[in-house]
Amino acid sequence: MDRLSHYERFGFTRAGRILTATIRAPGPVNAVDARLHEELATLFTDLARDEDSDLIVLTGEGRAFSAGGDFAWFEEQVRDPRTFRAIAPDARRIVQTLLDCDKPIICRLNGAAAGLGATIALLCDVIIADERAVIGDPHVKVGLVAGDGGAIIWPQLIGFARAKEYLLTGDLLTGAEAARIGLVNHAVPADQLDAKVAEVAERILANPRWAVRWTKVITNQPLKALVAQMMDSSLAHEMLSNLAADRAEAVAAMREKRKPRLSGE
Template sequence: MTDRYSRYEQLKFDRPHPRVLRITISSPLKLNAMTARLHREVSEIWRDVDDDPSISAVIITGGQNSFSAGGDLNHERKVCDDYDMRMQAMKEARDLVYGMINCSKPIVSAARGWAVGAGIAAVMLADISIVAKDANFSDGHAKIGVAAGDHATILWPLLCGMAKAKYYLLTADSFTGAEAERIGLVSMAVDDAELDDKAVQVASKLAEQAPAALRWTKHTLNHWLRQAAPIFDASLALEFTGFGGPEGKEGIDAFLQKRKASYSPDTPF
């Protein structure tokens, strides 16, 4: 593996095909939840991938445990009270979304277990998303008292329609990989035992096709997302406004303390 990837500590790399880079999320936290360092690494890796002439396609996965259960809420509670940390986290969230959209290499996600928050963003933003039928997904923002930011407001209505997007983003209900495929939120759902091989098969096929043709096809298709950039920027700003306000703090406190959150009904818009 080239030196460009040596600085990453919580992303692991291998080559299941000579021109395919597989990125495996490897967090010390339960269910591959994202440490502050991992969140930064996932936001930065796409520039290195884009600049690497030795690869033609990418797989991002979470290994045998879970894809990623999202941000570490103990760290995110500190983000609520620290402006500089909040702005850093917001920048990384923006870089993750735009990094995957603008990366010229086709990206395949392979997800099992849980994918929440930044984890589900990385799954859904992949050009081809392959998930285990029994995987579990949730956007989760509303559950901790902040607006759905990240990727969902620009991507989900395009993939599965406004009605389903509103249902799952407003309720923060979880759903399976099989359901995600049924509503069109992912490319395909397979049995868990088939997941890794299927991802390698698809990524290898992409790597062996005409690279410019694939990259320009991705580039033009993603104009659908770029034209929605004002929606994304607004949702991200409102999400991090929420982290600094009473609802975000109460939502995270309640989750960490394993109690029901209590919100004021009179909070102004």
């Protein structure tokens, strides 16, 4: 496991040919901070190169999968927009390398997934959620464009009308509702989550390795084409939104647990 030994924000366990990567960020909801963002940009390449696994399970530690961005990091980005500009290459790499990984990835959605956390979950190949977990992309609520891949993947899963409603409102939905509309594959009670993940993993691993991997490769080709078409513009618009006055106000209001006083600027 030498390739994975340097990770600070992930823990790794093995069961046969299944490798589980668990998000372990500081705080109760595994929020994305600078270190986690940096590690996500290399994680999926390292998982793809791991010779001892054929299937990846991606999950979160504790009560959340990854519930959005760290607010101290947000405030740093508002104070110094150069820090936001600097993460754009890694933001692109996260999405590209996740889709490039030819091993099947099951998302074990154990709890809240928001913003980039939701994007990562939804870019996995099979998403199995705790029915009480919540998922959504509330970028707009913190004054940002949903530029990290959310505007790409949500319409592919639930259609443009539904996707735009959720992306423009920033509303969250439960795992059960997400399964009902086709955003995730399955939603089960919490005490059945591990069994369902194991069942789906076993069914995938029962098939010839390269047939599975290469089927994933060709199925992801349209998504990769969309990423190539949209990602640069998505990130550019997200960086522009970080400069807006309402971005700073939205972050401050969230931090202070009050309604934002938006100016329209």
